[in-house]
Amino acid sequence: MNAGMEFKxxxxxxxxxxxxxxxIAFGFLSRRRPIDRVKYIVWSLFLFLLIGxxxxxxxxxFSH
Amino acid sequence: xANETVVPAAVQQDSRxxxxxxLIGVGGWLVPGLGHALLRMWGRAVMCFLTVGVLVxxxxxxRGNVFSSSGNDAFDTLGFLADLGxxxxxxxxxxxxxxxxxxxxxxGDYGTxxxxxxxxxxxxxxxxxxxAARGRKA
Numbered sequence: 244m245n246a247g248m249e250f251k252x253x254x255x256x257x258x259x260x261x262x263x264x265x266x267i268a269f270g271f272l273s274r275r276r277p278i279d280r281v282k283y284i285v286w287s288l289f290l291f292l293l294i295g296x297x298x299x300x301x302x303x304x305f306s307h
Numbered sequence: 308x309a310n311e312t313v314v315p316a317a318v319q320q321d322s323r324x325x326x327x328x329x330l331i332g333v334g335g336w337l338v339p340g341l342g343h344a345l346l347r348m349w350g351r352a353v354m355c356f357l358t359v360g361v362l363v364x365x366x367x368x369x370r371g372n373v374f375s376s377s378g379n380d381a382f383d384t385l386g387f388l389a390d391l392g393x394x395x396x397x398x399x400x401x402x403x404x405x406x407x408x409x410x411x412x413x414x415g416d417y418g419t420x421x422x423x424x425x426x427x428x429x430x431x432x433x434x435x436x437x438x439a440a441r442g443r444k445a
Contacts, residue, residue: 250368271354
């Protein structure tokens with residue numbers, strides 16, 4: 244990567260990428276059968292996003 | 308008499324297996340996915356390499372903090388240990404971050420988390436390969 248190359252991601256994009264990558268890694272490490280992996284990844288991703296957005300909304304009143 | 312010859316052989320075999328498992332774990336730490344590749348778990352090997360690699364590239368690209376060994380406090384030391392978990396990718400992260408860290412905005416802060424997560428995730432994968440080599444995990 245050269246000196247000028249930087250990633251500018253929004254909060255939502257960062258959260259989505261983080262949740263997706265971690266879910267995939269967890270799914271592959273903890274499950275063996277492909278169908279089980281897909282189920283685990285989808286469920287893990289859903290929970291990551293639900294909890295992330297939930298905590299975001301829970302903090303919202305304190306930001307005003 | 309038969310037991311006296313069988314038991315040492317079994318112990319020796321266990322010891323050898325432990326050594327190989329340890330080396331596989333260390334290999335998995337140094338190069339993400341290598342531990343699983345040595346065990347012919349190709350899917351896990353590729354995904355470990357890719358997820359850890361992408362997290363490191365994103366973290367460095369977002370100008371996250373790559374902690375060094377000369378930390379000022381316990382949090383810096385913990386950050387260094389987490390970053391070091393990426394093995395050789397730690398050196399890659401340092402070289403990728405040509406402009407240095409910038410945690411004055413949210414992107415840099417996210418980058419720091421990405422890098423630390425990559426390290427901890429790789430340690431988890433290395434531990435998994437070690438346990439698999441010992442025959443404790445499938």
